[in-house]
Amino acid sequence: MNQILFFAGLREQAGEESIELDMNGRSIGELKETLSSRYAIDKVKESMAAVNEEFVQDEEIVKDGDTIAFIPPVSGG
Amino acid sequence: MNQILFFAGLREQAGEESIELDMNGRSIGELKETLSSRYAIDKVKESMAAVNEEFVQDEEIVKDGDTIAFIPPVSGG
Amino acid sequence: MGEKYWISDKPLVIQEVVDLVTRRNAGAINTFIGTVREFTKGKRTLYLEYEAYKAMAEKKLEEIGEEIKEKWPDAETAIVHRVGRLDITDIAVVIAVSTPHRADSYEASRYAIERIKEIVPIWKKEHWEDGEQWIGDQKETTYGIPAKGDA
Amino acid sequence: MGEKYWISDKPLVIQEVVDLVTRRNAGAINTFIGTVREFTKGKRTLYLEYEAYKAMAEKKLEEIGEEIKEKWPDAETAIVHRVGRLDITDIAVVIAVSTPHRADSYEASRYAIERIKEIVPIWKKEHWEDGEQWIGDQKETTYGIPAKGDA
Numbered sequence: 001m002n003q004i005l006f007f008a009g010l011r012e013q014a015g016e017e018s019i020e021l022d023m024n025g026r027s028i029g030e031l032k033e034t035l036s037s038r039y040a041i042d043k044v045k046e047s048m049a050a051v052n053e054e055f056v057q058d059e060e061i062v063k064d065g066d067t068i069a070f071i072p073p074v075s076g077g
Numbered sequence: 078m079n080q081i082l083f084f085a086g087l088r089e090q091a092g093e094e095s096i097e098l099d100m101n102g103r104s105i106g107e108l109k110e111t112l113s114s115r116y117a118i119d120k121v122k123e124s125m126a127a128v129n130e131e132f133v134q135d136e137e138i139v140k141d142g143d144t145i146a147f148i149p150p151v152s153g154g
Numbered sequence: 155m156g157e158k159y160w161i162s163d164k165p166l167v168i169q170e171v172v173d174l175v176t177r178r179n180a181g182a183i184n185t186f187i188g189t190v191r192e193f194t195k196g197k198r199t200l201y202l203e204y205e206a207y208k209a210m211a212e213k214k215l216e217e218i219g220e221e222i223k224e225k226w227p228d229a230e231t232a233i234v235h236r237v238g239r240l241d242i243t244d245i246a247v248v249i250a251v252s253t254p255h256r257a258d259s260y261e262a263s264r265y266a267i268e269r270i271k272e273i274v275p276i277w278k279k280e281h282w283e284d285g286e287q288w289i290g291d292q293k294e295t296t297y298g299i300p301a302k303g304d305a
Numbered sequence: 306m307g308e309k310y311w312i313s314d315k316p317l318v319i320q321e322v323v324d325l326v327t328r329r330n331a332g333a334i335n336t337f338i339g340t341v342r343e344f345t346k347g348k349r350t351l352y353l354e355y356e357a358y359k360a361m362a363e364k365k366l367e368e369i370g371e372e373i374k375e376k377w378p379d380a381e382t383a384i385v386h387r388v389g390r391l392d393i394t395d396i397a398v399v400i401a402v403s404t405p406h407r408a409d410s411y412e413a414s415r416y417a418i419e420r421i422k423e424i425v426p427i428w429k430k431e432h433w434e435d436g437e438q439w440i441g442d443q444k445e446t447t448y449g450i451p452a453k454g455d456a
Binding site: 168169172176177178179180181182183184185186187188189190191192193194242243252254256259260263264267 | 319323328329330332336337338342345394405410414415
Binding site for chain 2: 355360361362364386397398418421422423424425426427428430439441
């Protein structure tokens with residue numbers, strides 16, 4: 001299983017801080033597609049993704065147990 | 078009369094924090110000449126001068142009551 | 155090293171951050187303090203809320219410290235960012251960089267704040283009189299992995 | 306305005322200087338803290354002594370604040386410089402500049418420290434293991450009235 005984390009505006013759109021999905025062997029791009037079409041969380045498309053706290057590209061393949069976070073445009077400082 | 082102030086290395090060379098001289102109507106350049114030839118305070122030549130806390134050039138004419146300070150190269154900060 | 159880069163939900167104390175970089179061989183410490191401003195483009199902010207992906211944010215702050223170390227080997231850096239509700243004039247971030255000479259302290263500190271705005275997963279929500287909104291930094295609206303180093 | 310620019314013979318407190326420039330319409334505060342460094346060009350400093358022409362120094366610090374106001378109209382500046390004996394890591398100077406946006410706070414703060422080293426009558430005497438010497442900043446060995454503004 002994989003834990004998917006949402007933050008800021010994305011968390012508000014998702015209505016959840018996190019959800020669990022089995023994405024083993026699938027790509028981040030596929031996960032974005034799933035979240036946006038099946039869960040209507042379309043803001044993932046403007047977000048960066050991080051796997052286990054490191055930024056990754058859409059091509060990244062998820063392994064079982066990975067934590068995936070979607071990072072909307074940041075505004076710290 | 079005029080009060081002449083010395084600071085830092087210049088004060089150590091002068092052996093005094095200040096001296097009194099009547100420089101009314103004379104220039105800062107003349108005062109430097111006097112201090113360096115008559116008092117052997119030759120470091121005034123590498124110093125800036127201030128009259129009443131404002132930097133002045135050698136041509137500045139001193140009036141009675143003015144306070145003259147010699148400002149060796151500064152090193153604050 | 156990790157203890158010099160952290161996210162806090164308490165009011166920030168500038169001196170604590172400065173203490174972390176003060177050392178016998180530094181002659182210069184530059185600090186940048188980000189505070190909550192009341193007016194932005196004529197719009198009045200009532201208060202802000204900051205949210206972080208804490209574990210990753212602390213890791214990214216430390217990474218910024220490492221990038222600085224590569225570019226300015228003599229620099230020591232400490233950074234804390236606050237989360238939660240912040241009122242006007244409250245401190246959101248404190249960066250402190252010490253270096254032997256002053257020019258580097260300015261440059262490295264500036265580098266740190268620019269990088270925070272690029273790669274650290276922290277978000278602010280503005281609360282105005284007539285609404286609220288999560289703010290996305292203009293820099294990050296293009297998609298991709300933030301570049302390392304030369305931003 | 307005068308109370309934001311002063312010479313002190315007591316240990317400096319960063320927070321006090323920052324408080325003087327904190328305000329609702331500033332989002333950025335840059336501070337520069339000059340500390341006593343142990344080694345300069347391989348030579349070990351034991352301690353420093355700072356001396357000031359106090360009245361003129363405070364006037365010149367305030368003048369720097371006014372120059373900053375001309376160049377960065379939204380900036381607020383406070384500067385304190387210490388005199389007397391300072392040990393390694395003691396703070397000699399604290400500059401704080403607040404501005405609405407961060408770039409200006411860095412630039413104005415940098416301007417302030419450069420101007421201090423040019424026009425403010427403060428001197429330091431280095432005490433080494435094998436001697437002592439009044440230090441003159443390289444910038445000021447040429448004679449003349451320090452230029453206003455564009456240095």
